[in-house]
Amino acid sequence: MSSSRTIIVVDEFHPSPKGRYKDDAPGCEITSGEVFRNSILIKALNSYDKVIVDLTGYNRYGRSFLDEAFGGLISRAGFTKAILDEKLVIKHDTVPSFVVTANERILAADLKKQKN
Amino acid sequence: MKKKLQEYDRIKSRKIRYYSEKKRGTERLNSKKLDTIFNAPILVVPKVFDIVESKYNDEFVTFLEDFDNLLKTSRHIYLSFANTVSAKLPVFLILYSIYDKYRCKVSIIWSKESNLVNKSIKDTGAFQSSSVRNQVMFDQTQNNIPVISGSNQEYQTFPDALVDAIRDKYYGGKIPDKIESRIAQAVIETLENVGRHAYPEEKLDFNKKWWVICSICLVGHKQEEYMYLAIFDSGQGIPLSFKDSEVFQSRVKENYPEEYSMILHGEDTDTKIGAIKRFVRTAQSMIAPLRATIGDSGLIHASMMHDMTRLDDDSHGQGSVSIKDVITTDPDSKLIIFSNKGGYQYNKGAINGNEHFRMELHNELSGTLLQWSIKLNELE
Numbered sequence: 176m177s178s179s180r181t182i183i184v185v186d187e188f189h190p191s192p193k194g195r196y197k198d199d200a201p202g203c204e205i206t207s208g209e210v211f212r213n214s215i216l217i218k219a220l221n222s223y224d225k226v227i228v229d230l231t232g233y234n235r236y237g238r239s240f241l242d243e244a245f246g247g248l249i250s251r252a253g254f255t256k257a258i259l260d261e262k263l264v265i266k267h268d269t270v271p272s273f274v275v276t277a278n279e280r281i282l283a284a285d286l287k288k289q290k291n
Numbered sequence: 292m293k294k295k296l297q298e299y300d301r302i303k304s305r306k307i308r309y310y311s312e313k314k315r316g317t318e319r320l321n322s323k324k325l326d327t328i329f330n331a332p333i334l335v336v337p338k339v340f341d342i343v344e345s346k347y348n349d350e351f352v353t354f355l356e357d358f359d360n361l362l363k364t365s366r367h368i369y370l371s372f373a374n375t376v377s378a379k380l381p382v383f384l385i386l387y388s389i390y391d392k393y394r395c396k397v398s399i400i401w402s403k404e405s406n407l408v409n410k411s412i413k414d415t416g417a418f419q420s421s422s423v424r425n426q427v428m429f430d431q432t433q434n435n436i437p438v439i440s441g442s443n444q445e446y447q448t449f450p451d452a453l454v455d456a457i458r459d460k461y462y463g464g465k466i467p468d469k470i471e472s473r474i475a476q477a478v479i480e481t482l483e484n485v486g487r488h489a490y491p492e493e494k495l496d497f498n499k500k501w502w503v504i505c506s507i508c509l510v511g512h513k514q515e516e517y518m519y520l521a522i523f524d525s526g527q528g529i530p531l532s533f534k535d536s537e538v539f540q541s542r543v544k545e546n547y548p549e550e551y552s553m554i555l556h557g558e559d560t561d562t563k564i565g566a567i568k569r570f571v572r573t574a575q576s577m578i579a580p581l582r583a584t585i586g587d588s589g590l591i592h593a594s595m596m597h598d599m600t601r602l603d604d605d606s607h608g609q610g611s612v613s614i615k616d617v618i619t620t621d622p623d624s625k626l627i628i629f630s631n632k633g634g635y636q637y638n639k640g641a642i643n644g645n646e647h648f649r650m651e652l653h654n655e656l657s658g659t660l661l662q663w664s665i666k667l668n669e670l671e
Contacts (some may be wrong), residue, residue: 177319193452193479200446200486201496235454237473238609239483269468280609 179225185232188215195239199201208243216244217252220262230267230274238276249288256285313636314428320357333400338406340378341661342629344512347652355389370418372399372649374422378408381521381627381662383415384502387438388525391421391502397475414506428456443486443499450479453503453619457564461507461518461667474520477617481522487657489526491535500525507667511624517623521662528631529659530582530590531611534644543593547585549560554580588649595628595637614661619669628660 183190188211197210204210212268217225230236245265250252259281267273325332337345337354345351346661362370372378390397397418402408416424418439426436429452434454441449455473458466466474482501490499501524510517533539544551554577582588595611618624620640628635634650 191447193447193450194483199483206447231433234471235451235479236472238477238482239480240615241387242609263639270470271470272472 177224179227180219180223181227182215182219183229183230191233192236192240194241195243202260208240208245208247211240211244212247216248220248220254222264225264226262227266230265230277231269234270236239236273238244240281241273241277242280245277246284249279249281249284252262256281263273314555316367318337320360321357325378328369329372329400331367331369332365333371334358335371335373336375336378338370338374338376340375340382342379342382342652342656343627343632343650344377345658346634346650347654348630349653352654355385355542358386359389359392362389362395362397365395367398372408372412373400374404375402376404376407377406378402378411380411380414380504380519381504381523381660383411384438384504384521384523384660386504387415387418387421387440387657387658388500388523389525390418391440394510415504428452430525431459434460435524436503439503441501441503442469443482445497446482446486446496450475450482450504453478453505457505457518473613473617476613477663478522480613485522485524485526485659486656488532489528490537491532493529497568516667518665518667519662520665521660523658523660525658528587529594529628530587530631531632532594533578533581533590539594540574542596543581543585543590546593546596547581547589550584551590552583555582582632584651586651588633588635588651590634591630591633591635592647592649595635617663617665619666621666621669623665624666624669625662626657627662629656631655 182188189206191208192208192211194200194207195209197204197207199207216226216228245263248259248263249256265274265277311658316526319333320332327333334354334357337350339345342351342569370546399412399417399475401412412418414437416427418436421440425436425439425441426440426499427433427435436453439453440450453473454466457474458471461666482648485501486496486499489501493499502523503520503522505520507513507516508517508519508576533543595615596611597611597615615626615637618639622638622640622642623639624640626637629652630654632652634652636648637646638648639646
């Protein structure tokens with residue numbers, strides 16, 4: 176039987192995620208994309224067959240947060256796009272452009288990895 | 292009795308002397324004579340208080356230097372807009388960045404020429420202290436957002452507070468999600484760039500400072516509502532940050548390939564000297580020749596050119612996407628950036644087809660000023 180986990184970002188991580196790296200500015204050690212990826216997302220992907228990241232509830236995600244959280248899975252954490260296609264679903268109920276951006280950053284990281 | 296009269300005369304003469312010194316007089320600033328009111332010097336603001344029109348000319352720069360010098364040495368000055376015919380809101384950010392450094396009271400002599408100038412001064416916060424101005428942003432009974440100052444220390448809280456204020460003051464508390472996301476992204480990415488690139492030598496987040504203003508204006512014969520949002524930092528400027536960012540360097544290479552190649556390789560591409568030149572050429576050493584060839588405006592232009600058709604780009608440099616994303620095809624929707632000696636305008640719906648417009652300034656601006664004009668109902 177396949178296991179799945181839904182991560183409600185604003186409840187489980189932070190109500191207003193912000194920043195790329197933990198040392199971008201004071202507070203980013205608990206709000207940045209890097210911290211979200213390392214502290215929650217990677218563990219979930221390693222433990223469950225399916226991981227749904229629900230971004231709903233906050234409409235102010237920066238591209239750098241999304242890039243580091245999701246693109247960083249490939250560029251820094253060793254995941255492949257094939258694995259993410261199989262296991263990861265990203266959603267936002269009212270602003271679909273966040274999902275588009277997150278998926279675009281995964282694709283960009285994959286293309287870059289293939290080039291190098 | 293005689294003694295009392297003598298004492299009375301002495302007191303009276305002291306009073307006369309005191310008040311004659313206090314009323315209008317003159318004071319010297321460098322070699323210039325300044326009029327005074329009760330000993331407080333009057334500094335005259337340029338007739339046109341606008342970077343685009345003045346191209347940051349000598350008069351403009353001298354005015355800012357005089358303002359700084361007066362604030363440094365005085366407890367109270369008058370700023371005279373009496374003859375000012377036009378004043379652009381974003382330019383006030385530069386003025387406030389100087390004003391906030393000192394504890395000098397600034398009184399205003401209002402414009403006799405333009406009600407719009409006076410409205411702009413009021414919108415900026417009329418030279419109240421930074422703490423009073425910052426409070427206005429949170430005050431829902433006031434419908435403007437004056438010049439707010441802050442630093443990288445407030446990176447976590449300020450972007451949300453600003454977007455909340457925009458929502459409450461300009462969208463009646465109900466901002467559509469898509470508009471909220473685009474405005475928030477532009478603000479967040481700009482402030483992130485300030486924190487990461489503007490002050491490379493500065494260790495303390497508190498000293499990585501920025502100034503923001505956001506205002507609503509009616510534009511054109513239809514009197515449509517536009518939001519003007521501007522952010523200024525007094526850091527190193529975009530052109531000088533070339534050395535710190537590989538993304539920036541690759542964008543210059545892509546957008547100005549001939550100039551880049553010429554500077555990197557020199558004319559003698561096949562000789563030993565050419566090879567040595569290439570070897571010792573660092574990003575730092577390329578800044579001066581690049582500024583001389585493509586200009587600071589070219590460097591700013593390149594820094595903003597994210598290639599949307601290429602997905603395998605570097606993960607960094609995403610900010611420029613969000614910063615441009617709030618600009619729509621409306622002809623009056625524009626992004627204008629001034630940094631060091633360059634100016635760049637992004638106007639997606641430019642009537643003359645000139646989507647990217649560059650200009651060089653007469654003098655060097657210390658820092659970066661970004662301003663957006665956004666039609667309120669256009670972003671969805």
